[in-house]
Amino acid sequence: MPEFRAIFLAQLIATLGNVIAQITLSVLVYQRSGSPLLSALTFALGFAPYLLGASLVSAVADRYPSRRVLVACEVVSCAVVAVMAVPGMPIPVLLGLLLVLGTVAPVFQGTRAASLPEVLSGAGYALGRSLLRMVSQTTQIAGFGVGGVVLIFLSPSQALLIPVAGFAASALLLRFGTRPRPARQAVASASIARASLSGVREVFAVKGLRPLLFMTWLPPMFAVAPEALAAPYAAQSGGGSTALVGLLLCAAPLGSVVGEVLSGTLLRPAQRVRWVVPVAAVMFVPLLGFALQPRPLVAAGLMFLCGLGFTYAMGLDQRTLDVVPETLRGRALTVTTAGLMVGQGVGFAAAGAAAEFLPAHVVVLSAGVAGLATLVLCGPAISTKRSAE
Known part of the structure; x- marks a missing residue:
């Protein structure tokens, strides 16, 4: 279009x-x-x-x-x-x-x-x-x-x-x-x-929205730990070159792009909605591999797999749109975006702070465990109703 x-x-x-x-x-x-x-x-x-x-x-x-x-x-x-x-x-x-x-x-x-x-x-x-x-x-x-x-x-x-x-x-x-369209809400005196x-x-206060917001904000907060610690992890693994740090930083975003393409072409809308939690788990299961303190190239592969899980947002986007009233849509999506960005900022800061006291691979492993725990807590609250095909 x-x-x-x-x-x-x-x-x-x-x-x-x-x-x-x-x-x-x-x-x-x-x-x-x-x-x-x-x-x-x-x-x-x-x-x-x-x-x-x-x-x-x-x-x-x-x-x-x-x-x-x-x-x-x-x-x-x-x-x-x-x-x-x-x-x-x-x-x-x-x-x-x-x-x-x-x-x-x-x-x-x-x-x-x-x-x-x-x-x-x-x-x-x-x-x-x-x-x-x-x-x-x-x-x-x-x-x-x-x-x-x-x-x-x-x-x-x-x-x-x-x-x-x-x-x-x-x-x-x-x-x-783009075409001009009317506002979704009349201008008020406030x-x-x-x-x-x-x-x-x-x-x-929107019924059913809070679990979706928490599911949008919390998993990415833990999933950014490997990117936040790319430089110290490469250094602690004995390969702190700029090229390796760049490889680690690009791995998860590249996985995210591939995941979006695969989800958009291979999954039906109802499947993307139904599989939000299992797909989100893909962000964290590979991070458990950091328990073995893998070499930077292997770590980059794990981060690529982690990036595939970010496509869980596709199903979550549709659920959010279904729940939010049209007159509140702009504010709801602004709040959603703000919470996501702030959560990622907190995740970067928390990972960096933890790495002052713990080895980078331990912090990444802990983030993976915490992310899976978040899915266990938030997952049951996410409705599994099918969206219209």
């Missing part, structure tokens, strides 16, 4: 620009400050504002037409990164602007997810979400490489002009490549912040 092609291309361009911006800002902050901590904060601050966006501005996703919200988010992102690109911008201002980007991101992602059922009907929604996840994963992998090459030839301030152009192009694609906070409470 022409509309989905525009959304797909906009996602690709914006994700690539966002990754380049992350790398460039990290380098720029380190060059200015000489502080590894401040440089690391440029990545950490990408997670923190998701809660702010979900709590205080998520009502925008339902209160205004989707196309208008999506375009506005990209225009704001374009303007923010353009200000970041101004030479000599103070570091506190750069970090503050990064918070703005992180606040806008969950609103954009929630609005886009909420608008997909209007573009793709029936089982097309889950497949469309899957395809967008795949392009995000592969573009992130490519973006880190592209960002590194770009910084060889351009200064950080010049390199930031690339994501500026990317966000502008994405805004144009969404503006002229402020955006009050309506957003009220919407969060309504989201948690």
Whole structure:
């Protein structure tokens, strides 16, 4: 469909620009400050504002037409990164602007997810979400490489002009490549912040949604442990080269892409919904192999298998869509996205903290056990009703 092609291309361009911006800002902050901590904060601050966006501005996703919200988010992102690109911008201002980007991101992602059922009907929604996840994963992998090459030839301030152009192009694609549709909810007298906070409470009150939210947030929080500890694991295994670390970092995202393709082509919609928990278990069973402290190449194979399990989200997406009322869809998916990103950020931090006291392979093994325990606790609460074929 022409509309989905525009959304797909906009996602690709914006994700690539966002990754380049992350790398460039990290380098720029380190060059200015000489502080590894401040440089690391440029990545950490990408997670923190998701809660702010979900709590205080998520009502925008339902209160205004989707196309208008999506375009506005990209225009704001374009303007923010353009200000970041101004030479000599103070570091506190750069970090503050990064918070703005992180606040806008969950609103954009929630609005886009909420608008997909209007573009793709029936089982097309889950497949469309899957395809967008795949392009995000592969573009992130490519973006880190592209960002590194770009910084060889351009200064950080010049390199930031690339994501500026990317966000502008994405805004144009969404503006002229998608149809205008009415808002899902009439504009109310309450402020955006009050309506957003009220919407969060309504989201948690939706019957049957809480188990789906926990199932969305908790497993990935444990599954990111191998990626979080890629560098220390390679070093502790006697193979700490940059190439091996890069291989470990790419293994799970590559497995995720392959898993999405296999699930989308081999499983029927009802099977994807019914097998959410067994497929999620694939994320953690391979991590038990870290008990043997495998060599980095074997560890990369286990992480690839772990990535296959991330496709459990396809069935979970359909269940979430079935449960959430249309008038609450934008806020619900914004909250879902925010919780997922924050959970992954917590997972990265927790794995790193644990590795200060335990060997990396023990931390990864523990994450696998904790992930399986999470599925045992959350799994029974997930409805096994078949979706319509």
